[in-house]
Amino acid sequence: MPLKNDAPIQISAFSWLPPFAHGVARDIRVRWALEEAGLDYRTRLVDPRQPKTEDYLAEHPFGQVPSYRDSEGTMFESGAIVLHIAQNCPALLPEESQARKRATIWVFAALNTLEPAIFPLVDLEIFHANASWAAERRPAFRERALSRLAVLERTLGNKHWLEGQFTVADLMMVHVLRFLRPTNVIGEFPRLVAYQARGEARPAFQRALADHLAALSAAAS
Incomplete structure (x- = not known):
């Protein structure tokens, strides 16, 4: 949905980010969920x-x-916010009980199992790629990321989405996979490459990304 200055939902986002963080900041998760749910929102930069x-x-x-912020109060932490948005949105959380539970589990897996496993490698490649210690530590960081990605690809199998239909689990997982841009590890998993591309091709994601980038561009001008 378009941004509206009088929308009852307000989210915050950074008005400035270093270039490597453009397109991956966590406000995108919330923007994307709101777009999938068809909810108007405004931003506080x-x-x-x-x-x-x-x-x-x-x-x-x-x-x-x-x-x-909405009429019920305020929240922080992107995972909590996205799940809050998803609660009343069948497009993000299935109505069937077990599918709903599995989608919720995979949201936490994205945040608590995959993201911490890939971040040491991402951090190294962004900030320390030429440091004297990087060559020694890179293999261990890479192996940890690869092991978690292998589980994700095996779980996905030939499905388009983790639960068959797109859910909040895919939204969160695709966003976490975007953090890997400074590395080449996801290229070893063709199914995950295609999975990420499917998520990023969704119109709701494209609108969320465009609004995120537009806010950064406007603040810089």
Whole structure:
């Protein structure tokens, strides 16, 4: 849905990010979920280079993004926000009980099992690729990422989506896979390459990404 200044839902996003973070910041997860759910929203842009105001810290105690506000109150942590949005959206969470549970499990797997396993490698390639210690540590970081990706590809199998239909689990998993852009590891898993491409081709993702990038561009001009 289009951004609307009077929308009852407000999310926060950073107004500036270093280039490597363009297109992967966690506000995209929430934007994407809102787009899939057909919910209008507005944004509160926060400059990460400036001290956080007290009223913003009341929304997000760690001063990060995204935060979320609706008529019921405020939230932070992208996983919690996305699951909150999904609760009343069959397009994101199946109505059948067991499928709903499995989709929720895979959201947590994306956040707690896959993301921590890939981040040491991603961090190394972005910030320390030429450091004296990088060559020694890269194989272990790479192996950890590969082992988790292998499980994900085996679970996906020949399915288009983890639960057969697109759910919040795929939304979260595809976003986590995007963090791997500075590496070449996902290329070893053709099914995951295709899976990520399917997620990124969804119109809701394209709108979410465009709005995320537009906010960064507008703030820079």
